[in-house]
Amino acid sequence: MKWWSRPWSRYLVAGGTSFLFNVALLNLFREGFHWPIELSAALAFWGTFGFSYTMQRRVVFRSGARVAPSMVGYGLLALVNSVAVTAIVTVLNRAGLGLASCQFVATGVVTCWNFVAYKYLLFRTPRTLHAGAASQHLVPGGSNVR
Template identity: 35%
Template sequence: MSGVGRYLLAGLLAFAVDFGLLFVLRDVLGWPTAWAAGVAFLVSFAFTYTIQRTLGFMSHAPHGRALVRYTILVAVNTVATAVIVSLIDQTAAGWAIGKVVATAATTVWNYFAYRWWVFAADRPTDSPSVREA
């Protein structure tokens, strides 16, 4: 399976977890849409990070660096998702279509962010490192 295929499969699994949580929080527990969308997205954080790191990108990037970068990306995605879902929920399309639209948008920019920034391998430096004796 190609890298894009693995990314999409991992994303589909992550979306199922996120969407299911959004449904439970909003439709079962009665939370406001913006809160439900934001919390569902954050709760799926660990699952999504792990599956994208291991299945989507098979990354060996240092966990600390990757996790900090992933956290920054999640913060951006959380705000974008909550705004998109809330705005579309105010139309006849409803929250579910809003979630699909938000997921489509974040899927596109996340692929590039994951590949070139979050899970990118260390780039070799041009000069050797200097070690103290």
């Protein structure tokens, strides 16, 4: 499938899958286990956080980036996103836009910048060669020279 070879296609599928995973967890905790809504929502959020991180890292960007630094960055970006969504929804709603429209715009903005942040910052695979190593040439019968 050619469309699956593109990171943005996988990104959208991973986002939709994460949403469904969140809804499933929320319903399992609340309706299945009859846990309080506050606990159910919090556990569903954090469960989905881990699921979504794994999907972005492994499926979308197929990254070999180290787990700890990329997860810390993912968490920090989630905090930034929370502030940004709150600000965007608040400003647009006070300007007269309906809540659903505000959320749609905020989600679109965050989705776009997250893709860029994930691809170029969080889930880029570290280079295996040092900058100078790429310019070395093997001399037949000799040694490496620059």
